[in-house]
Amino acid sequence: MLFLQYHNCDDCNMSKKTTANIKLKDLFSKEQCKKVEAAFMRNFQMSLEITDIEGREVRSFCSPKCHPAFCKRIRTSKTGLHRCRQDRLRSLNISIETGQPYITVCHAGIVLGCVPIMESDLPLGGLFFGKSAWEPFDEDIESDIQKRLQGLRFGAGDIRNALRKLPVISARRIHEAAEFLYILFYQNTDLDPQVIQWRRQRSMQQSRISEVIQETKLLDSTETYPYELECQLIAKVKIGDRTGAKEILNSLLGRILFNNPGNINLLKARLVELLSVLSRAxxxxxxxxxxxxxxxxxxxxxxxxxxxxxxICIWISHALDEFIESVYTSQDAKKMQQLKPAVEFMQTNYEHPLMLPDIAKAVHLSVSRLAHLFREQMGVTVVDYLTNIRINHAKRMLLTTDNNCTRICYEVGYNNQSYFTRVFKQITGLTPRQFRNQNKRK
Structure with a gap:
């Protein structure tokens, strides 16, 4: 696997120096562009405006009606045209830096979507679409737009008539269009999307890590390192569960960063330790x-x-991929693959009163074979593994919902509150009520 180096904002700084001698028409054809446009129009009834890295229209690649009447009216003003270009430059910067589509409300108050165009690590321009309204126009929206257009000399009647002609497209539909266009464009051109995909993965991972940090703020824990998560990560690597391992890795990274914000040297030290742990797994x-x-x-x-x-965070995620790939190709991979369905079954059915024979039947193994494989490969019993899943879900519900302990008991698969309380205390050292009171912020 190729590990790509990060290219900071200077690399996508819309610099004439890096892109002056490169034209979009040299990298993909008008025919390819028309194919993308036709498919996008067929599925979403939206036209495309294509710009270079400086936010200037490449007219030969644009849809004939890429600007609705409202936009055309705004662009007749020199100031309006300048503001439009600034919107595009801003959208290009953000979409290229994050490696994913960017959707905003433009200076004139309507929706504007942007999909970045890159060749490997070289930013080239963007695909703009979705010039529309989120919801039907009313007096409040019209008033807001009139305020946004201060300094532009347009008659209120002209603007009102142009606004009424804009399509109304829901936010969900715009986001669906953005994802579709992103995939469609790179599938139908010869551009190398490797760096942009890496940047997108990095952005998505940082978003998940931020969520973990916010969730961790609900806890009042003095734990400096989440060893419990490390143990769960080891178990996922051993069975080759790529998706589950990445989710736990992001939680682990979020906890480390929460406890040591801004300390990159300590983060490196922790990840060097983690690499050794992953190797052993x-x-x-x-x-x-x-x-x-x-x-x-x-x-x-x-x-x-x-x-x-x-x-560092996205790189360790790629390293995790390689460790799991090694497990897949190892001599014991078959055994691990036999366990994976059992793990997934427990993770998706923990709220039911499962017994060992139920799990074995669901994954087409005998009870003795399942128990033996689990003990041999995971180092714990099937029941212990299921119990940990249930208690982890119970802990999350105690901290993030107001459900009472009885309801939580049933929702995580127990039918006896006294037994649930006893098991919970054995694992955490606290009763469910004590755990909630001690950890949930007032």
Missing amino acids: AAMGGVDINILLNKNLIYINKVLTINTQED
Whole structure:
């Protein structure tokens, strides 16, 4: 797997120096562009405006009606045209930096979507679409738009008539169009989307980590390192559960960053330790230890050369992918793959009163075979694993809902509150009520 270096804002700074000699028509054809436009119009009834990196229209690539009457009216003013271009430059900067579509409300008060155009790490321009209203116009919206247009000499009647002709498109539909166009464009051109996809993954990961940090603020814990999450991550790596492992990794990173905000050296130290943990997990999953030692040395050297928090986080996620891929190809991969359906079944059905025979039947294994594989590969019993899933969900519900303990007991799969309380206390050291009172902020 190729690990891409982060390109900071200077790389997508709309610099004439990097893009002056590159034209969009040199990188994809008018025919390719028309194919994208036709498919987009067919599915979403929206036209496309294509600009270069400086926010200037490339008219030969634009749809014939890329500007509705309202936009045309605004652009007849020199000031209006300047504001439109500034909107595009701003949207280009954000979409290229994050590697994903960007949707905003333009200076004139209507929706504007942007999909970035990049060739590898080189920013080239953008696809603009969705010039519409979120909701039907009324007096309040019209008044807001009139205020936005102060300084532009237009008659109120002209603006009102143009506004009434704009399509009304829901926010959900605009977001669906953005995702569709993003995929459609890169599938139908010869541009290399590798860097932009990496940036998008980085942005999505940082969004999830931010959510974890906000959730962690609800806790009043003195724990400096989430060893419980580390153990869960090891279990996911051992069975080759890529999706589950990434979710836990992001939670782990969020907790580390919450406890040590802005301390990149400590983050590096924690991740060097984590790489060793992942190596051991992969070894337990059947991967040759000599292969892992070589990988680990490369990974550790790599971590030490990265100097931004965001890049370290996405890089460790890619390293996790490689560890899991190693497990998949190991000699014990078949055993781990037999366990994966059982793990997934428990994760999606924990709220039901499951017994060991129920789980074995669902994954087409005998009870003895399932119990043996689980103990051998996971180091815990099936019942213990299911119990941990239930208690973790109960802890989250105690902190994020106002449901009483009895209701939570039933919602996580127990039918006896006394037994639920006893199990909860065995694992956490507190009763459910004590856990809520001690950890939930007033």
